[in-house]
Amino acid sequence: SYELTQPPSVSVSxxxxxxxxxxxDALPKQYAYWYQQKPGQAPVVVIYKDSERPSGxxxxxxxxxxxxxxxxxxxxxxxxxxxxxxxxxxDSSGTYRVVFGxxxxxxxx
Amino acid sequence: EVQLVESGGGLVQPxxxxxxxxxxxxxxxxxxxxxxxxxxxxxxxxxxSYISTSGSTIYYxxxxxxxxxxxxxxxxxxxxxxxxxxxxxxxxxxxxxxxQSHYYDSSAYYRPGYFDYWGQGTLxxxxx
Numbered sequence: 650s651y652e653l654t655q656p657p658s659v660s661v662s663x664x665x666x667x668x669x670x671x672x673x674d675a676l677p678k679q680y681a682y683w684y685q686q687k688p689g690q691a692p693v694v695v696i697y698k699d700s701e702r703p704s705g706x707x708x709x710x711x712x713x714x715x716x717x718x719x720x721x722x723x724x725x726x727x728x729x730x731x732x733x734x735x736x737x738x739x740d741s742s743g744t745y746r747v748v749f750g751x752x753x754x755x756x757x758x
Numbered sequence: 759e760v761q762l763v764e765s766g767g768g769l770v771q772p773x774x775x776x777x778x779x780x781x782x783x784x785x786x787x788x789x790x791x792x793x794x795x796x797x798x799x800x801x802x803x804x805x806x807s808y809i810s811t812s813g814s815t816i817y818y819x820x821x822x823x824x825x826x827x828x829x830x831x832x833x834x835x836x837x838x839x840x841x842x843x844x845x846x847x848x849x850x851x852x853x854x855x856x857x858q859s860h861y862y863d864s865s866a867y868y869r870p871g872y873f874d875y876w877g878q879g880t881l882x883x884x885x886x
Contacts, residue, residue: 650820678863678864679863679869680861680869682871682872684803684873686803691853691876691877691878691879692803692853692873692876693876694872694873694874697858697859697871697872698859698872703874735802735803737803737870737872737873739869739870741863741865741867743867745808745817745867745868745869745870746805746817746819746870747793747795747805747808747819747870748805749802749803749804749805750802751802752802752803
């Protein structure tokens, strides 16, 4: 079955830039989405269609794509950005299937 | 304000059944595709099922196919998940989520969009 691979954890100091990657063979052909989830809360979309930012999401969140890897970049990280981050996409088979990455826990030091 | 409120979770024995509900408000429910997504304790997100606006098109994750049934009642602005033959590995918080921005890829397959609104979740625990 299709998988999206994320690093389990990322650590960053306040004010620095965090980059979280998500790798999958179908990513060159399918959109990727990114969610932020804080403890005890439902996920919130922070990036859609690879690099679009929903209204209300701070400009420090951005998305990019290169080949089979998509990247969520958080510039000028703040303490409130500490959370789990998940990528979402689909494979390129004929089957409708939503796939999530395993998640990355971002710690703000 | 968009609101999704799940209910119906609880403790159930292995092999048992449970029906989850999701009450939607603040938007025109019958204009949106909907999904169920679950999250086992301390684990990541797992998509469970999708239903089209009319209910005529439905998809399931392989892990629940044949055991779970998604449905909706547009007159009641409600989404449902009937869960049968429950297993310990079905233990999770179940979220209903509104769907957005589906697209057709280069091979003309209909592909998932993203989930722009989520409920607060309802916990299902399968244990004897």
